[in-house]
Amino acid sequence: MYKIVKKENLSTNIFSMDVLAPLVAQSAQPGQFVIVIADEKGERVPLTICDYDKEKGTVTIVAQSIGCSTKKMAQFNEGEYFHDFVGPLGQPSEYVNEDINELKKKKVLFVAGGVGTAPVYPQARWFHENGIDVDVIIGAKTKDLIILEDKMRKVAGNLYIATDDGSYGFKGMIPSLIEDLVVNQGKKYDLIVCIGPMIMMKFVCIMTKKLGIKTIVSMNPIMVDGTGMCGACRVTVGDETKFACVDGPEFDGHLVDFDEALRRQAQYKNEEAEKNEKHVCTCHKGGAN
Amino acid sequence: MNRFERVPISEQSPEVRSHNFEEVCLGYTEEEAVAEAKRCLKCKNPQCVTKCPVSINIPEFIHEIAEGNFAEAAKVLAKYTALPAVCGRVCPQEVQCESKCVLGNKGDAVAIGKLERFAADWGRDHDVEVAEAKESNGHKVAVIGSGPAGITCAGDLAKEGYDVTIYEALHKPGGVLVYGIPEFRLPKETVVKHEIKNLKKLGVKIKTNVIVGRTVTIDDLFDKGKYDAVFVGSGAGLPKFMGIPGENYNGVFSANEFLTRNNLMKAYEDEYDTPIKVGSRVAVVGGGNVAMDAARTAKRLGAEVWIVYRRSEEELPARVEEVHHAKEEGINFELLTNPTEIIGDEKGWVKGIKCVRMELGEPDKSGRRRPMPVKGSEFEFDVDTIIMALGTSPNPLIPSTTEGLDVDKKKCLIADEQGQTSKEGVFAGGDAVTGAATVILAMGAGKEAAAAIDKYING
Numbered sequence: 001m002y003k004i005v006k007k008e009n010l011s012t013n014i015f016s017m018d019v020l021a022p023l024v025a026q027s028a029q030p031g032q033f034v035i036v037i038a039d040e041k042g043e044r045v046p047l048t049i050c051d052y053d054k055e056k057g058t059v060t061i062v063a064q065s066i067g068c069s070t071k072k073m074a075q076f077n078e079g080e081y082f083h084d085f086v087g088p089l090g091q092p093s094e095y096v097n098e099d100i101n102e103l104k105k106k107k108v109l110f111v112a113g114g115v116g117t118a119p120v121y122p123q124a125r126w127f128h129e130n131g132i133d134v135d136v137i138i139g140a141k142t143k144d145l146i147i148l149e150d151k152m153r154k155v156a157g158n159l160y161i162a163t164d165d166g167s168y169g170f171k172g173m174i175p176s177l178i179e180d181l182v183v184n185q186g187k188k189y190d191l192i193v194c195i196g197p198m199i200m201m202k203f204v205c206i207m208t209k210k211l212g213i214k215t216i217v218s219m220n221p222i223m224v225d226g227t228g229m230c231g232a233c234r235v236t237v238g239d240e241t242k243f244a245c246v247d248g249p250e251f252d253g254h255l256v257d258f259d260e261a262l263r264r265q266a267q268y269k270n271e272e273a274e275k276n277e278k279h280v281c282t283c284h285k286g287g288a289n
Numbered sequence: 290m291n292r293f294e295r296v297p298i299s300e301q302s303p304e305v306r307s308h309n310f311e312e313v314c315l316g317y318t319e320e321e322a323v324a325e326a327k328r329c330l331k332c333k334n335p336q337c338v339t340k341c342p343v344s345i346n347i348p349e350f351i352h353e354i355a356e357g358n359f360a361e362a363a364k365v366l367a368k369y370t371a372l373p374a375v376c377g378r379v380c381p382q383e384v385q386c387e388s389k390c391v392l393g394n395k396g397d398a399v400a401i402g403k404l405e406r407f408a409a410d411w412g413r414d415h416d417v418e419v420a421e422a423k424e425s426n427g428h429k430v431a432v433i434g435s436g437p438a439g440i441t442c443a444g445d446l447a448k449e450g451y452d453v454t455i456y457e458a459l460h461k462p463g464g465v466l467v468y469g470i471p472e473f474r475l476p477k478e479t480v481v482k483h484e485i486k487n488l489k490k491l492g493v494k495i496k497t498n499v500i501v502g503r504t505v506t507i508d509d510l511f512d513k514g515k516y517d518a519v520f521v522g523s524g525a526g527l528p529k530f531m532g533i534p535g536e537n538y539n540g541v542f543s544a545n546e547f548l549t550r551n552n553l554m555k556a557y558e559d560e561y562d563t564p565i566k567v568g569s570r571v572a573v574v575g576g577g578n579v580a581m582d583a584a585r586t587a588k589r590l591g592a593e594v595w596i597v598y599r600r601s602e603e604e605l606p607a608r609v610e611e612v613h614h615a616k617e618e619g620i621n622f623e624l625l626t627n628p629t630e631i632i633g634d635e636k637g638w639v640k641g642i643k644c645v646r647m648e649l650g651e652p653d654k655s656g657r658r659r660p661m662p663v664k665g666s667e668f669e670f671d672v673d674t675i676i677m678a679l680g681t682s683p684n685p686l687i688p689s690t691t692e693g694l695d696v697d698k699k700k701c702l703i704a705d706e707q708g709q710t711s712k713e714g715v716f717a718g719g720d721a722v723t724g725a726a727t728v729i730l731a732m733g734a735g736k737e738a739a740a741a742i743d744k745y746i747n748g
Contacts, residue, residue: 084460086498230546271564
């Protein structure tokens, strides 16, 4: 059992939790993920690691309660326990092993969509701590869904905000903002790291391919075990089939077949809806009893 | 009674069982077990034992059953195996112990597997205390993986007084016994859980949710954990795909995914959150036990099912009993047939499978006749789900994060017959070394390694 030592609501339906898991915290690196099982009957839910504190032994996860399992997780409070918490899984971000001096020569832009802002924050902070200021874009549908703005401002070089409805910052989609920065404002980037909903990453990659900027994306497909066993997370990268859990989750976004990935992500939609109907209280802690 | 005829065993009828996940075989009653045990000729030089990977004294436990000493029979088994109730159910006895039974020359071999199951179940139901650990010797051993190899190795070492901790990557112990083999062949709550409980009674600690290679490394276990030796029994968990066009369409699953959702995550029960997808027409590609398990699971979830296998019935790697059960349950067999392409609809979902008929040519390296495509025999049939059951290979995570631990071309760990790997203090066995094989072979390897670890530490 894994204790939730801190819970914070970042917006109406986005929550952050620090979970006590010392072994995971000890080994965690940027770019990796964990799997959380809320209670005995819960699913194995993969979530990107948003932060970790090796001294306190905690790992921070952030999720948006949309599906059944994230809604169930949202009902857990400080002091309560998740049934299982396993990780860190996947490969760490490539830059972790790069030479800092080489990295300093690069101009990096982080692009965060919605709840994807949470895993971007520690990465931006990692660069900041290593003496590199990166630019960051936070995008969301509307102002209420912009999270971690203040924290991000402290570690980012330039911080740009975009909302689809124009309620805050740049009005429009993230790819248009990237185009505006590069084409109209003359910004130059050597590398873009993009984390967010799959559909957002797809359109960012279409834009950055046009602009000729290398883009790393963090894939979040369906998974069961997260250790390479099930193959549910198959993603086509270039000509190859990769398992996002062990080969990723980060890939060269210009090589990812996003249309296939989007389609595969919806694979269990009907079954999930059916499960929801059959046991109406599935989203509650402790299952249907 | 005719000595050459096996006492029949009762099973759920195919019509009933193909709609539930309860165990197919119901086991012998006490009277039936005694009658079957009395058929044993008590050979002076019992050949059955020579074919048992863990060398169980088969005539001895059968003799105890014949005498009605069921508790004694369970104790005899426990001396040799940590998993008698499992092996009695899933071992391929027909090619091991039972294949050497003298009675088999003229009639039916003694039902050694079914008797093993009977004795183990009886022991469990009557709380027979079967094993005791020696006093602690102060040495620590880490076991990676809680499948058949790890359980056996851990159990044997604990009995010798070692302080053993098992590290398991998943959230439940048991390995393939819980994620792979379905409930209808191996009940989890009664059988598997009990065997794990026995292990804990011996003092073995089990830490779930620890992925060695990610959460901790083997070097951490030696340096920080102060273990004297490590046994790697991490199995062969990576699924294979065919590499044919269309394999990433929605509706194509590995058998591992399909079975894990159903067995480990209990997707078939409404109150569990994990969903499972089974269409109305399912093709399962492959002919091993895993293919049969996937096919019969899909059938129980309401689908019509076809096994697609490239060789003939004779070469099916699955146990005869499983093939027989699958047929009884109405699984269709498309033998000498190989998929060449998966056809998808405009939305990217599977709608059919293109196959070619095969014929058998000269024997290949495996000794089996090589299947060759028959020209012009391509055909299609409509399915909405395809399950790939083509075998599995070991996970490269542990060797890739452990310096000095060598693997062969197939990514299998290199270990000698005693389980010694290329790294000092690290032993390995089971599917992680051999590639996908059987429960009992993994147990045999776990046993050998336990003896070798004992020798390594205590000299």
